[in-house]
Amino acid sequence: MRIRVVGEGPKLLExxxxxxxxxxxxxxxxxxxxxxxxxxxEEDLACGLLDxxxxxxxxxxxxxxxxxxxxxxxxxxxxxxxxxLRYEAYRLINGDGDSxxxxxxxxxxxxxxxxxxxxxxxxxxxxxxxxxxxxxxxEAVAEKSSQRxxxxxGLPPRExxxxxxxxxxxVDEEGVKFKVSIxxxxxxxxxxxxxxxxxxxxxxxxxxxxxxxxxxxxxGLHALKAGAREVTFVDEDPxxxxxLRENLRLNNFDEGKVRVVREDAWKFFARxxxxxxxxxxxxxxxxxxxxxxxxxxxxxxxxxSGAGSIIEVLAVLSSCSRSMDRETFVRAVHQAxxxxxxxxxxxxxxxxxxxxxxxxxxxxxAFVYLG
Amino acid sequence: MRIRVVGEGPKLLExxxxxxxxxxxxxxxxxxxxxxxxxxxEEDLACGLLDxxxxxxxxxxxxxxxxxxxxxxxxxxxxxxxxxLRYEAYRLINGDGDSxxxxxxxxxxxxxxxxxxxxxxxxxxxxxxxxxxxxxxxEAVAEKSSQRxxxxxGLPPRExxxxxxxxxxxVDEEGVKFKVSIxxxxxxxxxxxxxxxxxxxxxxxxxxxxxxxxxxxxxGLHALKAGAREVTFVDEDPxxxxxLRENLRLNNFDEGKVRVVREDAWKFFARxxxxxxxxxxxxxxxxxxxxxxxxxxxxxxxxxSGAGSIIEVLAVLSSCSRSMDRETFVRAVHQAxxxxxxxxxxxxxxxxxxxxxxxxxxxxxAFVYLG
Numbered sequence: 001m002r003i004r005v006v007g008e009g010p011k012l013l014e015x016x017x018x019x020x021x022x023x024x025x026x027x028x029x030x031x032x033x034x035x036x037x038x039x040x041x042e043e044d045l046a047c048g049l050l051d052x053x054x055x056x057x058x059x060x061x062x063x064x065x066x067x068x069x070x071x072x073x074x075x076x077x078x079x080x081x082x083x084x085l086r087y088e089a090y091r092l093i094n095g096d097g098d099s100x101x102x103x104x105x106x107x108x109x110x111x112x113x114x115x116x117x118x119x120x121x122x123x124x125x126x127x128x129x130x131x132x133x134x135x136x137x138x139e140a141v142a143e144k145s146s147q148r149x150x151x152x153x154g155l156p157p158r159e160x161x162x163x164x165x166x167x168x169x170x171v172d173e174e175g176v177k178f179k180v181s182i183x184x185x186x187x188x189x190x191x192x193x194x195x196x197x198x199x200x201x202x203x204x205x206x207x208x209x210x211x212x213x214x215x216x217x218x219x220g221l222h223a224l225k226a227g228a229r230e231v232t233f234v235d236e237d238p239x240x241x242x243x244l245r246e247n248l249r250l251n252n253f254d255e256g257k258v259r260v261v262r263e264d265a266w267k268f269f270a271r272x273x274x275x276x277x278x279x280x281x282x283x284x285x286x287x288x289x290x291x292x293x294x295x296x297x298x299x300x301x302x303x304x305s306g307a308g309s310i311i312e313v314l315a316v317l318s319s320c321s322r323s324m325d326r327e328t329f330v331r332a333v334h335q336a337x338x339x340x341x342x343x344x345x346x347x348x349x350x351x352x353x354x355x356x357x358x359x360x361x362x363x364x365x366a367f368v369y370l371g
Numbered sequence: 372m373r374i375r376v377v378g379e380g381p382k383l384l385e386x387x388x389x390x391x392x393x394x395x396x397x398x399x400x401x402x403x404x405x406x407x408x409x410x411x412x413e414e415d416l417a418c419g420l421l422d423x424x425x426x427x428x429x430x431x432x433x434x435x436x437x438x439x440x441x442x443x444x445x446x447x448x449x450x451x452x453x454x455x456l457r458y459e460a461y462r463l464i465n466g467d468g469d470s471x472x473x474x475x476x477x478x479x480x481x482x483x484x485x486x487x488x489x490x491x492x493x494x495x496x497x498x499x500x501x502x503x504x505x506x507x508x509x510e511a512v513a514e515k516s517s518q519r520x521x522x523x524x525g526l527p528p529r530e531x532x533x534x535x536x537x538x539x540x541x542v543d544e545e546g547v548k549f550k551v552s553i554x555x556x557x558x559x560x561x562x563x564x565x566x567x568x569x570x571x572x573x574x575x576x577x578x579x580x581x582x583x584x585x586x587x588x589x590x591g592l593h594a595l596k597a598g599a600r601e602v603t604f605v606d607e608d609p610x611x612x613x614x615l616r617e618n619l620r621l622n623n624f625d626e627g628k629v630r631v632v633r634e635d636a637w638k639f640f641a642r643x644x645x646x647x648x649x650x651x652x653x654x655x656x657x658x659x660x661x662x663x664x665x666x667x668x669x670x671x672x673x674x675x676s677g678a679g680s681i682i683e684v685l686a687v688l689s690s691c692s693r694s695m696d697r698e699t700f701v702r703a704v705h706q707a708x709x710x711x712x713x714x715x716x717x718x719x720x721x722x723x724x725x726x727x728x729x730x731x732x733x734x735x736x737a738f739v740y741l742g
Contacts, residue, residue, distance in 0.1 A: 016709030060710040081713060081740045084574055084685065097713055195716075203455055314455065326697070334728035338387030339431040342452060342468055344722035345566075351715035351738060357705035367722060369452040 003028055003036045010040040018096045021054040033123035035067040051120035056101045067124060072131050074099050079135045082352050089171040090352040091191050097354030105132055106191060108180040111169045112138040113188060116145045119155060129162040140164025142182045174198050176221050177250040179243050192349035193218055196365045201226035203281050203314045210282030212265045217244040219283035224253045232259040234268045269306030283316040290321035304336035308370060315368045322362040329364040342369045374399055374407045381411040389467045392425040404494035406438040422491035427472040438495060443502050445470050450506050453723050460542040461723040462562050468725030476503055479551040479559060482540045483509040487516045490526060500533040511535025513553045545569050547592050548621040550614050563720035564589055567736045572597035574652050574685045581653030583636045588615040590654035595624045603630040605639045640677030654687040661692035675707035679741060686739045693733040700735040713740045
């Protein structure tokens with residue numbers, strides 16, 4: 001099916017925009033979810049899926065014969081790109097960044113997890129699941145479309161297995177094993193922090209390490225691998241801590257070196273400051289405070305300043321708030337720690353989280369020397 | 372000596388600003404280069420060096436007895452921070468980022484190189500050189516204060532050995548040896564790209580690799596280490612290519628795999644496009660085009676688009692223009708390569724290049740998949 005783009009439409013496509021809103025489409029008799037070739041009347045400019053808001057572009061060429069074929073091309077291309085990284089667990093499709101606006105696909109070795117934020121994609125979810133299985137060789141494919149943005153656009157949450165019946169698996173990340181379960185937060189594991197966890201290893205050897213807001217233990221497990229003297233994990237979610245304990249066993253880490261504290265990390269900071277407890281190296285990776293709270297910025301300053309009070313040498317400070325840009329993040333770090341700090345490195349999400357122009361790197365992680 | 376800060380001064384110090392301009396100083400009878408404690412009349416707030424523009428803050432505590440003692444504290448603290456990285460070649464002092472605004476110190480194992488952009492620092496250069504030698508154990512200390520910014524503030528260029536008589540050395544960077552000579556550009560080696568060179572290794576194994584604007588061969592040498600099939604170095608500076616050839620010999624790399632092209636990289640791009648030549652992986656790291664040319668942005672787009680025409684899989688695109696922010700950089704990448712590109716990773720300078728708020732990461736390096 002062919003739809004005419006008018007007004008700014010052709011220019012937006014030329015600039016590589018991946019969502020063309022309805023106002024730039026001339027009539028659109030097709031149903032939501034239809035595969036449509038966008039044309040300026042003379043030339044075919046792109047191929048995409050018709051959604052309520054407009055067209056989600058998936059390629060800048062005319063559409064092939066079927067939606068299935070179109071999806072397969074995009075997914076195969078993404079697989080080719082991600083294969084360069086040789087990860088066992090990776091983000092295969094990162095929305096626009098991988099030419100599939102509205103879709104996230106994470107692959108945990110033999111278990112793939114899809115997340116859709118679009119009605120058009122919802123309609124094709126089984127087709128997509130089958131292609132993902134084919135291309136990646138995953139044994140099972142699950143859906144985890146329960147993120148809050150769906151409610152905002154009037155879509156109900158959807159979760160469950162689409163193919164196969166594997167609900168959990170174990171993946172290896174540079175020598176650390178992680179249990180992944182579709183019952184956890186996000187699609188199972190915070191893949192975006194992967195390279196930052198590995199990077200933090202170089203500072204962790206021999207240290208007394210703190211993993212605050214630990215979830216299933218990403219930073220602390222890598223610290224143990226690197227030879228930390230003692231690692232304290234702090235989280236208030238009993239489910240996450242249960243998985244963390246499984247991870248400790250999976251890796252045969254010496255549990256004598258480990259303290260698992262089930263507590264709100266904020267309370268843990270306050271208590272540690274009061275008692276004069278301290279750590280040499282630590283990660284502080286709170287939830288998306290600025291997306292979730294009106295006073296989110298102030299909360300970040302408080303979290304980082306808590307870190308500065310109990311971490312002596314090197315702090316790994318993260319923010320995953322989409323609404324906090326990099327500059328604001330650095331300002332919060334500065335406000336929390338000035339004058340005594342130096343940012344050694346400022347990093348973003350791992351390379352499997354492809355981006356394009358305008359797609360801000362929502363994850364910001366600073367490696368801060370506090371000595 | 373004590374100087375009173377007035378007006379906005381105390382607030383600026385509280386915010387951690389490292390240069391307090393003259394307008395916020397009440398009288399300043401001291402000569403340029405004097406060590407002064409800044410006070411708001413009640414409390415001592417900071418210690419710094421009086422310069423023509425104002426005071427360069429080096430600590431937020433009252434001054435110790437002598438300038439020598441003050442410098443020693445700052446330099447020892449920086450050495451402690453940088454020692455965490457265990458680099459043989461590293462930036463010891465990165466201006467404000469290491470609490471010494473106006474001073475750069477690079478250490479290449481046994482040879483340290485200072486760069487001053489301030490009259491106050493010029494006056495203490497021998498004292499600083501001696502402390503650097505003491506703290507780092509360097510055998511020789513050279514000065515390379517010939518950067519353009521000096522001319523702008525009315526300072527003459529200064530170059531030469533301050534201590535010892537070593538003018539060159541060989542350093543090891545994650546298994547690749549580099550000859551460093553104070554006769555080269557900058558202070559001898561582009562240390563800022565260190566981690567990016569190492570990061571690029573993961574994509575280079577088995578590839579036909581291009582190192583455009585290669586200088587003494589940073590990216591290409593790491594590609595050879597990673598097992599590239601063939602590496603082409605392009606630069607027009609005969610001195611840099613001579614050092615590159617020495618580096619090839621130092622590392623015992625198979626010269627049968629190497630092509631060294633002495634040519635302007637722009638001409639090389641044009642010629643390669645014309646002849647349909649291509650590479651699988653490549654680095655394009657031009658000089659600071661946007662700082663140096665009015666049409667710098669357009670030149671970047673041209674360079675990256677040249678890269679996109681002759682590199683097939685993965686391009687490492689850099690910009691070291693201070694006046695180009697990260698967003699503008701990504702826009703240039705997009706304009707050069709859209710629609711077919713995905714940014715896998717966007718990185719900055721290596722962690723020895725400490726930063727603080729407001730100190731933009733001048734180096735931007737995108738790892739872009741083009742397949």
